[in-house]
Amino acid sequence: MPTIDRPNILLIDCADLGADGLVAAGAGSALQRLADAGKALTCQTANPMSGPARATLMTGRWPQAHGLWTNETFLPLRERLLSERLAAAGYFCGLIGRNHLAPVNGWRTEARRDDDGYRLWEWAHSPTHRARQNAWMAWLKKTAPDVHQDLFGRYGDPDATAPDHELLDKLARLSPGLSFNAWVADRAAAFLDMPRGRGQPWFLVAGLQMERFLDPQSALRRLDDSLGRILNALDERGMTGDTLVVLTSNGVEGQHLTPSGTGVPLILRWPGHPVPAADRAMPVDIAPTLCAAAGLPPCRRHQGRALFGTTDQPRDFAITIRRGAADAGMPDVSVYREGPWWLALDHSTGATALYDVANDPELLADLASMPEQAGRVERMMDRMMDCLIACEDRSQPRLGGF
Amino acid sequence: MTDRPNILILCTDQQRRDTLSCYGAIGAVTPNLDRLAAQGARFENAYVQNPICGPSRASLFTGMYVRNHGLWANGVSLPEDRQMFTRTLADAGYDCGMVGKQHLAACDGWQTEPRRDDGYRVWDWSHGKNHRSVQNAYLKWLHATYPDIYSAAFPEKGANENTHIANMSRTGTPIDAVPPHAHYTHWVATRVVDFVRTPRGDQPFFMMANFFDPHHPFGVPQEYRDRIDAAKIPLPVGFAGELRTKPADQEKYSRTSYGGEAPGFQDYTAEEIREIRAIYYAMITFIDDEVGRILAALDASGQADNTLVIFTSDHGEMLGDHSQLMKGPMMYDAAVRVPLLMRWPLRIATDTVVAPPVQWVDIAPTCLDAAAAGRMAQHQGASLLPLARGGDTAGWRDWAMCEYRDSGIAEDPAIMTTMLRKGDWKLVLWHGDPDTDRPPEGELYNLATDPAELNNLFDSPGHAGTRRRMKRALLDVYHQTEDRSAYRPAVA
Structure with missing residues (x-):
């Protein structure tokens, strides 16, 4: 008798990790080993901003449809989360790290939805986010009180809207074992040991981050180290064979839209199951894929498709939008990519x-x-419009002819 | 008299703009509506958000574009979390009522439309004359008041084919031609007059009066048909071979109407089409008479000066133009440009004409503005009162958008079209992959030189630049009309 008949699901969301991170991490990295044991698909973020991207991941819906159109916005209550669906199906659910389905600006503690399904909620938006409920900071205070005192002993400057350089410098020099990502790995291992029902599968959202106060290489190394620790924790507990691991990202938030910043990793590893036939997928495909793996029937409101168990290449197009970041000097832009061609529309100009x-x-x-490109630009605009229509929400059922 | 005005929306079904004399209609007999227009503001370029009842009305009640409110086709219910502005008016103290057809949920198969959290005290719901829901308030009234007429119109207990029979009927069903005093149009006005006369002290009222006419089937009491001279009405616009220059599905919508649910233009002789046009005008004259009765009741009760009266319609009717009848994915002005009149003697000057394009999403914000009831986060339009009061039009949008998403009779593969009217130009995209397997097609018209939309310039080499500019503008408008209503606390 199998210990469980549904897979555990480990969803690793790597904030600000671009698609080229996999290449940069290189042979022997945990990222590469995960990809080698499963499959890395090509994927383009629907929106590189943290909140809209996470909402797409958790709802299986495009940012235009789920309503969390820019950061610091509440996901409308009508939306249903992946964690909520899996919890209702009997999964033991946990979240470690970032959530970002509600405002966190002004270092406010994120208002947790009361129906999110999480039994473990260790929320910490980022290593510089000084909400009183930042679980990493609480852990640091307990684990290394001196270090915590050094970093966060003083109250934050009430006038500050961003962490100061002194703090960033200290964070950069922080012992790797005390880092935010290390904490995520530590807590993930603890989650695996939490008492659950007999045969009860679990679902964990683990939020690793590319720490911005490090140089990109170091940030990637730290992220990869923690990923390795989490995967090892699965191995040590004999859970690897029963666990579907999905790793992805929002793309790179704080920069203009580029191929490297909007391409995101999408790695799936599910031992004992054929890898997805598709080579490309869309962020909206992840939630339906996980629901299907958990044996749930398709959700009407999901806008993507399950990647396992089909030999079809899924519907696939690459649209990325960014909205509401004008304050950060970034206008509203919509991008449509087709093969090597990149069409970007600036809606402000x-x-x-x-x-x-x-x-x-x-x-x-x-x-x-260039005159010779006029035809291509127009054809891509046509196609982009048709793809935008495919992102619209027409999930309300049609109950009659009129 | 209270400060806040009463608000009375008179909404017809399937009435195109150019069917009132005040809009230049030749052969129309609409003295009361013409007078209403002269006493206030007439909007020259009012567009609905969808050419089909349900999605269009959902835009009226929610103030949202079709892809955002979720009622993307007839037969789809408006999602529960979408709020009707009538609820907001009720919360602001208005006494709210609705008479006639609403259509924010599936009504096929004689389903009774479920009530929402709509704020209405009075709910005289009737989806239509041939809709045999047990809760059809008009048929209940008819049965109680004129049992003989009811029995003559419906000799049987009723069958679900009624709707089909109504759609297939060429010159109306019995219930369309009952004597005026027993007719749906008269019933609506009677209920509205009762509501208007209800004593309510200082409390203002909101009334949503929904006429079913001039929606097909094309039938009318003979005395109204007698008031129209068919020979006066111009012939439909179009020319031989026109549909070969238009998106291919228009040929199908010429052969049969309503996606095959009703006879097509090509099933009728030219003389019959002429008669249909006359009947359609007669249905409007009947409405005009009844509007006159309602306005007289307002006058008699001393409320006219402080009542905002809005007259409009949920979409148009092809009426034989471009060799087509009724409605569908077509985005001709015949189908999506509607009458819009506003009278509010205390606030809107007589003989005001408003030229900039306005949309049905603007009506809910207009009502809330008039009622000083604030603004709803989900509203995507803007109050029309500044325009109606002759205000500066400089900052007003210069476009209107319409989105059809297989919204009428379901097709396989689905038909989806999007219209952008901007300045003198109109672009209509007939969409293709990935959501439908149809070849993408398009239409481009210059409404200044070709108001009848006969000359499709989409593939004209001389207009490639305009076509591209319009496509680019559509993508900007599409961005501008995304739903940004999710709660976002002010960012310091």
């Missing part, structure tokens, strides 16, 4: 830009105004 990503990955040479 009405500008249209076309780039050849294959030859110009940094998006330096805008080809939109």
Whole structure:
């Protein structure tokens, strides 16, 4: 008799990890080993902002449909979370790290939804987010009180809207074993040991982060170390064979939309199951994939498709939008990518830009105004419009002819 | 008299804009509506958000564009979390009532439309004349008041094919032609007059009066048909071979109407089409008479000066133009441009004409503005009162958008179209993959030189620049009309 008949599900959301992180991590990295044991798909974020992307991950819906259109916005109460669905199906659910389905600006403690299904809730938005309920900081205070005293002993400057350089410098020099990502790994291992019902499967959202106060290489190494520790924890408990691991990201939030910043890793590992036939997938596919793996019937409101158990290439197109970041100097932009071609619409200026990503990955040479590209620009706009319509929510059932 | 005005919306079904004399209709007999227009503001370019009843009305009540409110097709219920502005008016102290058809949920198969948290005290619901729901308030009234007429119109107990029979009927069903005093149009006005006369002290009222006419089937009491001279009404616009220059599905909508549910333009002789147009105008004249009765009741009760009266319709009717009848994915002005009149003697000057494009999503904010009831976060339109009061139009949008998402009779594969009217130009995209397996097609019209929309310039090499500009503008409008209503505390 199998110990469980439904897989455990480990969802690792790596904030601000771009798709090239997998390449940069290189052979022997935990990221690469995970990909080797499963499959890494090509994926483009629906929205690189932390909140909208996480809401897409948890609702299986496009940002245009789930309503959390920019950071510091409440996910409308009508939306249903993956954790909620899995908990209702009997899963033991936990969250460690970031959630970001409600405002956290002003260092406020995120208002937790009362129906999210989590039995373990160890919320910490980031290592610099000084909410009183930041669980990493609480852990640090308990584990290394001196270090905590050094970093956070003083009250934060009430006037500060961002962490000061002194703090960032101290965070950068923090012992890796005390880092935010290390805490996530530590708590993930503890989650695995929590008492559960007999044969009860679990679902864990573990939020690793590319720590911005480190140089990219160090940040990636730290993230990868923690990923390795989490995967080892599965191995040590003999859970690897029963666990579906999904690793993804929102893309890179704080920069202009580029192929490297909007491409996101999507790695799936489910031992004993054929890897997905698809080579590409969309962020909205993740929630339906996990629900299907848990044996749940398809959700009407999910806008993507399950990736396992089908030989079809799923419906696939690459649309990324960013909204409401004008204060950070980033206008509302919509991007449609098709093969090597990158069409970017700036909605504040009405500008249209076309780039050849294959030859110009940094998006330096805008080809939109070249006469020979006029046809391509128009054809891509047509296709983009049709794809935007495919992102619309038409999930309300039709109960009659009129 | 209270400060806050009464609000009376008179809403017809399937009435295109150019059917009132005040909009230049030739052969129409609409003296009361013309007078209403002269006493206030007439909007020249009012567009609905969808050419089909349910989705269009959902935009009226929620103030949201079709892809955001969720009622994407007839037969789909408005999601529970979408709020009707009538609830907000009721919360602000208004005495609210609804008479006639509402259509925010599936009504096929004689389903009774479920009530929502709508704020109405009075709910005289009747989906239509041939809709045999047990709760159909008009049929209940008819049965109680004129049992003989009821029995003559419905000799049987009723069958679900009634709707089909109504759609297939070429010159109306019996219930369409009953004597005026027993007719749906008269019943609506009677209920509205009763509501208007209800003593309510200082409390203001809101009334949503929904006429079913001039929606097909095309039938009318003979005395109204007699008031229309069919020979006066211009012939439908169109030319031989026109549909070969239009998206392919229009040919199908010419052969049969309503996605095959009703006879098509091509099933009728030219003379019969002429008669249909006359009947349609006669249905409107009947409504005009009844509107006159309602306005007289307002006058008689001394409430006219402080009542905002809005006259409009939920979408248009092809009426034989472009060799098509009724409605569907088509985005001609015939189908999506509607009458919009506003009279509020205390606040709106007589003979006001408003030229900029306005939309049905603007009506809910207008009512809340008039009632000083604030603004709802979900509202995507803006109050029309500044325009109606002759205010500066400089900051007003110069476009209107319409979204059809297989909204009428379901097709396989689905038909989806999007219209952008901007300045003199109209772009209509007939969408393709990934959500439907149809080849993408398009229409482009210059409404300044071709108001009848005969000359499709979409594939004209000389207009490629305009076509691209319009497509780009549509993507900006699409961005601008995303739903941003999720709660977001002020960011310091």
